[in-house]
Amino acid sequence: MLRNYEIDATWHYHNGTKHPNGMLLNRFHVYHPSHRPTPYKVYKNTSSIELTLDKNPTGVLTLDAISSQESFGNTTPDLKTLAKILYCSAGITKKIKFSGLGEVDFRAASCTGALYHIEIYIVCGNIPRLDAGVYHFDPKNMRLDVIRHGDYRGLVVDATANEQSAREAPVILIFTDVFSRNSIKYQARAYRHTFWDSGTILANTLAISSAHKTPTKIIAGFTDAPITKLLGVNPIQEAPILILTLGRSEPTASSIPHLSDTVPDSVPSDYDIEYPEITQMHDASSLLTPDEVSSWRVPLSIKKSQNTGIQLGDKAESSELIESTIIKRGSTRKFSLESITLEQLTTILDKTTHGINTDFSVDGESLSDIYIIANAVDGLEPGSYYYAQKNNSLEKLRQGNFRNASGNLGLDQDLPYDASVTIFFMTDLDKILKHFGNRGYRVAQLDAAITAGKMYLASYSLGLGATGLTFYDDLVTNFFSPHAKDKEPMFLMAIGKKEKST
């Protein structure tokens, strides 16, 4: 059997990294913020290309940018557009001073522990003002580090088993994870964060690309080893995790320049910590040959419960442009106990839960189910609900004041207790793994995280606050059972009004 379909590997990892007692986590592990690793990869002795940020907004509303399902025509982003897309995905949008730590750079998308372990590489043909090459995005200096000269897109096309959008893409982004930068705090659970924190970035990338009328497709199925070699990274320390195609043009010429083994040196990570569970999970979910990739690439449609209940209707409006929402976004540190409105909740659910173009889902449908605890929503009785995406309705599961449960499920933090709603993304992991093998674990986490990332943007555009949160896995399943009895939580979002003083 192919290693990818030996799915015990995923169950071992997933069960072993559950809070509170996962056997792969050491409960006595301590992380001190003074040990925070440098949150950027720094290349030495290579040339670079300055990126100039175009501050003119596209004029596209946030709610349109995150929900657009338009299929854009042929477009080749130029260097200016690429700079904007990179900045709005992973650029530095604010700096905050902390006593003892000094000034910390915060980025366009949220990230567990603000550890910023996801790096972005660019593989492109000749585009206006940028020569064909392989580049690394340096957010600290807003520039591209040159990794290779020449057009290597054909190698990516081969790795994706000739996937059509890869064949036609003038620009391809590859995300990697520098594992130790996150595992230093979160131990082996950090492999979940690999996909959580790339999903929140992707939500921004998709939205800003859409605002630039640039088609995108997320490709989760590719042979891992050739991409690793192309980027010249050591996969135990830093591994490629997803591909995003940007734009569409004539198909790529097939000849690939010679791939030398040498790439520019980079400064080693501050900590050389290896969690074998992460390495094993990554290996077990790797695809080995283009043939394996093409038979893997059968999108999955999850049949979801569509019991009608409360039909959601009126929506809230927002005139906030996508760029200003991205700049404003943060993770709310204190919610007031005030209510949000049902219209606001409706908008957030409706605008975020479809329209993601991937190689794993059908018609942009999410693989996750959405469960909600409503603590304070004007027009909705407090209780727990299931969101039936297709008919935009809420099925009431239990009525009651569940603030305590909401706080408890979110690792006993104040944020999920105080929030107006907590939104749990849950998936039938067994079904996903049987279909996609271990690679399905990457897909399931990523799928939830992209929608959650869009929820950040939707909430901020409506003047609300939001934060991602971690959770006690099995307690979440129990709380929403019997409805959710075969599902595993993948992501938790809390949304509400920000406390005025914060």
Ligand SMILES: Cc1cc2nc3c(=O)[nH]c(=O)nc-3n(C[C@H](O)[C@H](O)[C@H](O)COP(=O)(O)O)c2cc1C
């Ligand atoms: C998946 C995810 C889980 C998170 N979990 C928590 C959490 O459990 N508690 C918390 O206070 N913040 C949590 N955060 C918020 C991060 O700490 C925050 O994103 C990070 O500090 C960067 O700040 P910013 O989002 O304001 O840019 C989480 C964020 C994400 C994306």
